[in-house]
Every structure is written in C-alpha cells, then in structure tokens.
Amino acid sequence: MGKKSRIIPGFGLSMGVTLSMLALIVLIPLASLVIFTAKLTPSEILEVITRKRVLASFEVTFITALIASLINAVMGVVLAWVLVRYDFPFKRLMDGMIELPFALPTAVAGISLTSLYADTGAVGKIFAKFGIKIAYTRIGITVALVFIGIPFVVRSVQPVLEKLDPLYEEAAGILGANKSQIFRKVILPELSPAIFTGFGLAFGRCLGEYGSVVFIAGNQPFKTEITPLIIMSELQEYDYSSATAIALVMLLAAFVILFLVNLIQIRNSKILGGGH
Amino acid sequence: MNAVSKTKKSLFADTSVSKAPVMSREGSVSIHEETTGSKAVKYLLIGISVLFLFVMLVLPLITVITEAFKKGFGEYFKAISDPDTASAVTLTLKATVIAVLFNTVFGVFAAWAVTKFRFKGKKILVTLIDLPVTVSPIIAGLIYVLTFGRQSTIYPFLEEHGLEVVYAVPGIILATVFVTFPFISREIIPVLEAQGTDEEEAAAMMGADGFTIFRRITFPHIKWALLYGIVLCSARAMGEFGAVSVLSGHLRGKTVTLPLHVEILFGDNKFMPAFAVSSILVLLAVMILIIRSIVEYIGKDRG
Numbered sequence: 001m002g003k004k005s006r007i008i009p010g011f012g013l014s015m016g017v018t019l020s021m022l023a024l025i026v027l028i029p030l031a032s033l034v035i036f037t038a039k040l041t042p043s044e045i046l047e048v049i050t051r052k053r054v055l056a057s058f059e060v061t062f063i064t065a066l067i068a069s070l071i072n073a074v075m076g077v078v079l080a081w082v083l084v085r086y087d088f089p090f091k092r093l094m095d096g097m098i099e100l101p102f103a104l105p106t107a108v109a110g111i112s113l114t115s116l117y118a119d120t121g122a123v124g125k126i127f128a129k130f131g132i133k134i135a136y137t138r139i140g141i142t143v144a145l146v147f148i149g150i151p152f153v154v155r156s157v158q159p160v161l162e163k164l165d166p167l168y169e170e171a172a173g174i175l176g177a178n179k180s181q182i183f184r185k186v187i188l189p190e191l192s193p194a195i196f197t198g199f200g201l202a203f204g205r206c207l208g209e210y211g212s213v214v215f216i217a218g219n220q221p222f223k224t225e226i227t228p229l230i231i232m233s234e235l236q237e238y239d240y241s242s243a244t245a246i247a248l249v250m251l252l253a254a255f256v257i258l259f260l261v262n263l264i265q266i267r268n269s270k271i272l273g274g275g276h
Numbered sequence: 277m278n279a280v281s282k283t284k285k286s287l288f289a290d291t292s293v294s295k296a297p298v299m300s301r302e303g304s305v306s307i308h309e310e311t312t313g314s315k316a317v318k319y320l321l322i323g324i325s326v327l328f329l330f331v332m333l334v335l336p337l338i339t340v341i342t343e344a345f346k347k348g349f350g351e352y353f354k355a356i357s358d359p360d361t362a363s364a365v366t367l368t369l370k371a372t373v374i375a376v377l378f379n380t381v382f383g384v385f386a387a388w389a390v391t392k393f394r395f396k397g398k399k400i401l402v403t404l405i406d407l408p409v410t411v412s413p414i415i416a417g418l419i420y421v422l423t424f425g426r427q428s429t430i431y432p433f434l435e436e437h438g439l440e441v442v443y444a445v446p447g448i449i450l451a452t453v454f455v456t457f458p459f460i461s462r463e464i465i466p467v468l469e470a471q472g473t474d475e476e477e478a479a480a481m482m483g484a485d486g487f488t489i490f491r492r493i494t495f496p497h498i499k500w501a502l503l504y505g506i507v508l509c510s511a512r513a514m515g516e517f518g519a520v521s522v523l524s525g526h527l528r529g530k531t532v533t534l535p536l537h538v539e540i541l542f543g544d545n546k547f548m549p550a551f552a553v554s555s556i557l558v559l560l561a562v563m564i565l566i567i568r569s570i571v572e573y574i575g576k577d578r579g
C-alpha cells in the first residue's frame with residue numbers, strides 16, 4: 001500500500017468530520033479531566049486515595065473482580081471447548097446466549113440477580129439453608145461480575161480453538177500421551193494467550209462495572225462498597241476533586257490492564273498470525 | 277499497514293462481541309470428535325456448561341418475567357402504562373436514536389479516513405476512537421460533569437445561553453453517545469481494511485466522485501458490518517446505566533431513562549413494577565440477540 005496516496009477523494013472531508021466528532025465527544029471531555037487533574041496537588045490526591053474507606057473499596061473491587069475473572073477464565077475455556085469441539089442439540093442457541101450479558105442492560109441484570117440470590121430468592125434460598133448469604137455480600141458482587149464477564153474469555157478462546165489443528169493432538173496421542181497430558185501440554189499452551197486476553201478484558205470490565213453490582217452489593221462501607229460507587233457518591237456531594245483523584249487510580253489500572261492485553265495480543269498475532 | 281491492523285485487532289477485541297468465531301465451525305466438528313476424549317468427559321463438560329449458563333443467564337431472565345407477572349396481567353399493564361414509564365421509554369428511544377445516528381455518521385467517515393488513506397498518527401487516532409469503551413461508565417460520567425458542570429470554565433457561557441447539560445437531557449444523550457462511540461466504526465474498519473483500496477482507486481481514476489465511489493463500491497461491502505454495528509450500538513445505548521446515572525439527576529418524568537426508571541422503582545421497593553419495566557428491556561435485548569444472529573448469518577453468507 002505504499003502507493004502515492006490520495007488518489008481516492010474525500011481525505012479532507014472524512015478527516016475533518018472524524019476529528020471534529022472525536023473532539024466533541026472524546027477529546028474535549030478528556031482534556032477537561034486533564035485540566036482538572038492539574039489543579040490537584042499530589043498530596044491532595046494521596047490524601048483522598050489513602051482514606052480508609054477508599055482503600056477498603058479498592059480491596060473489595062480488585063478482589064471480587066479478580067475472583068470473578070478467574071472463574072470466567074476457567075468456565076470460558078470449558079464453554080469454548082464445548083461449543084467448538086462437541087455437537088449437541090441447541091448448540092447454536094447456547095452460542096447465541098453467550099452474548100446476553102452485553103445485550104441485557106446492566107441494571108436489569110442487577111435487580112434480577114439480586115432477587116434471585118437474596119435469602120428469599122430461588123437460588124439464594126438453597127444456599128441460605130447452609131448458612132451462606134450471597135446477596136449483599138462480596139460473594140454477591142462476585143456473582144454479578146461473573147455474569148458480566150462471561151462473554152470475554154469464551155469469545156477470545158473460541159476462534160483460536162477453531163483454528164487449532166487436531167494434527168498435533170493426534171500426533172501426541174500416537175506418541176503415547178494420555179488425554180490430560182495432551183490437554184495440558186499441547187492444547188493449553190496454544191490457548192493461553194487467548195485465555196489471558198479474555199481474562200484481562202473481563203478483569204478490566206469488572207473493575208469499572210457499576211450497574212449490575214450496586215443492587216446486589218448492599219453497599220456497606222468497608223465491606224461491600226465498590227470503588228465506582230464511591231466515585232458516584234463523591235459526585236453527588238459535588239466533591240469533584242475526590243471523585244477525580246479516585247477515578248485516576250481506576251483509569252491507571254484500566255490502562256495498565258489494556259496495555260498488558262495489547263502486549264499479549266501483539267505477541268500472539270506474531271506467533272499465530274503467520275501469513276496474515 | 278500491518279502494524280496498524282495488529283494494534284487495531286487487539287483493541288477491537290475489547291468487549292468482543294466478535295464476528296470472528298463464525299467461520300468453519302460446522303466443518304471441524306467431525307474431525308475433532310475422535311480426539312476429544314471419552315463420552316463421559318463430553319457429557320460432563322456439556323452438563324457443566326449447560327448448568328452454568330442456566331444458573332447465570334437463563335434464571336435471571338426467567339426471574340424478570342415471573343416477577344413481572346407475579347400479580348397478574350392487569351397489574352403488569354398498569355405498571356408499564358404508567359406515565360413515568362412512558363416518558364422513560366421516550367427518552368431512552370431518543371437517546372438511542374441520536375447515538376445510533378451520530379455514531380453511524382462518525383463510523384462511516386472515520387472508517388473511510390482510517391482505511392482509505394495513509395497518514396501519520398493513525399494508531400493514535402484509532403486508540404482514541406476506542407478509548408470510550410475502555411473507560412468505566414462512572415468515569416465517563418465524571419469527565420462530562422467536569423466538562424459541563426458548575427466548576428467548568430465553560431459553565432458561565434452555558435448558563436448565559438440557558439444550556440443545561442448536567443442533570444438534563446443533553447447530558448444523558450452525550451453520555452450515551454460516548455459509551456457507544458466506537459461501536460459502528462470498529463465493525464466497519466476491519467471489513468474495509470480487508471477489502472483494500474484498489475477498487476476505489478480504479479473508480480477514482482475513471483472519474484467517479486467521492487460520493488459515487490462510496491455509494492457504488494464501498495457501501496455494498498460494508499452494509500452488513502454497518503447493520504451489525506447499529507444493532508450493537510442500539511443494545512448498548514438503550515441499556516446504558518452508569519454514565520447516564522451520573523449525568524441524570526434522576527428527575528422523574530424528565531431525565532429518567534428506562535434503566536434508571538428500573539433503579540428508582542427497585543429502590544422504592546416497588547419490585548413488581550421494576551421487573552415489569554425490566555421486561556421491556558429484556559424483550560429488546562432478546563430481539564437484539566436474534567437480529568444479531570440473523571445479520572451475522574446473512575452477512576457471512578453473502579461475504
């Protein structure tokens with residue numbers, strides 16, 4: 001594509017429209033975040049983000065997001081495996097259902113999971129018999145985050161598994177490897193970049209998730225209060241400095257995760273991409 | 277170009293309602309069957325998957341419907357014909373339509389600019405376009421409050437001209453546009469990238485003007501991707517909660533969208549009405565999933 005460009009008309013127009021819309025929606029708001037941040041002193045930011053309640057919310061948010069993403073990493077591989085390798089009735093339906101968490105508004109998921117997992121709910125009742133409370137605890141938050149994160153690992157592992165040549169598994173089998181050895185030593189290494197990618201994307205999404213979590217969390221300070229909720233309440237009290245300081249931590253975490261995911265994917269596409 | 281497409285691919289994988297897994301699924305099954313392990317493992321794994329999806333996805337849907345009709349059809353229709361619900365439906369539709377229109381125009385122009393020309397800073401441009409989906413919805417709301425709220429430098433100007441953004445309808449619409457910003461461009465860009473620029477170049481050299489080239493050559497290639505993007509964009513736009521919640525102020529009948537209306541009802545312990553309103557959103561979500569599958573299927577069929 002190294003030809004002398006601009007044979008095709010419309011560069012100025014399309015670039016102009018693109019940049020002005022981008023400026024209006026993304027760049028100007030982003031710039032105001034930067035400007036506002038510049039007004040804060042480092043000690044101010046540090047004071048806000050080391051408040052006990054804020055630190056507790058980081059703990060709740062990171063731990064629940066991590067556990068939920070780990071559960072999704074495992075279940076995502078199982079689901080992708082089942083969808084790619086097996087044939088059974090209603091497989092297409094199951095495949096289409098995976099995306100439900102993207103299509104269903106988070107608030108609806110939130111209230112529905114809450115009533116389902118509360119002590120009086122259909123699932124919560126069963127656990128309540130064993131003295132396990134789900135809704136209004138960290139377990140409840142994790143359940144909501146698992147719901148939100150389902151599609152990520154499945155959709156990143158699925159295409160890789162589809163392209164995986166069964167030849168290597170057959171070869172390993174002929175060489176005497178048993179099923180679990182084949183899975184661990186032949187299949188898993190091929191899938192691991194995709195699993196990490198899906199895990200990273202799910203983790204990033206879980207850190208920022210709000211709608212599905214606020215209902216089931218119970219929102220008790222120090223116990224089940226997530227960071228996005230703290231930002232929300234600071235905003236409602238017009239304390240923009242605190243809200244921004246906490247948001248910066250979350251943004252930083254999101255960018256680090258995104259950066260790592262991109263790193264893995266670039267490496268991955270170099271290895272797997274081949275001719276493309 | 278190669279480097280660009282690589283980064284782009286990785287960014288687009290985010291919230292990956294991807295079209296990648298469609299190909300070659302049917303064909304590969306039989307080959308794998310023998311290497312897949314014993315029947316017991318197969319049924320165990322299918323069983324685990326079905327149970328997991330049933331508990332995590334199907335049960336919540338059933339809950340919405342059963343809770344919505346708990347007190348019978350009469351109460352259900354009373355709840356969804358409430359004037360507050362009607363105004364929430366109107367506002368949600370308004371925000372969704374504007375977001376789809378805005379992002380379609382943006383998506384088409386941005387895809388044209390990114391794929392038909394070579395220029396410096398393309399990577400940065402693509403990253404910036406994708407930025408909104410990587411930001412937490414609450415933080416998206418926050419940056420709009422910082423831009424248009426009381427402490428903003430442009431607030432006096434807005435006030436003078438009677439423009440309310442924060443805690444008003446424009447804020448809700450802007451937030452909706454923001455969270456769905458890359459949804460259409462990122463469906464079109466990969467298609468155009470794969471298609472290359474040869475056809476457009478040939479047409480341009482034969483004297484076709486830009487609009488004709490787009491209409492006759494580019495558009496037929498992207499129409500399915502465009503439709504797919506519109507479906508995804510509508511799904512997200514009508515369901516957006518966090519960002520809209522920050523900018524709404526929750527003024528009943530004025531700045532309350534459907535998801536916010538659900539939140540308010542649920543918060544007031546009006547569970548049945550909350551689920552009745554949710555059932556509208558569930559219906560829309562299921563319709564979107566079906567349309568999505570159809571578009572994906574036809575799009576794949578026609579290339």
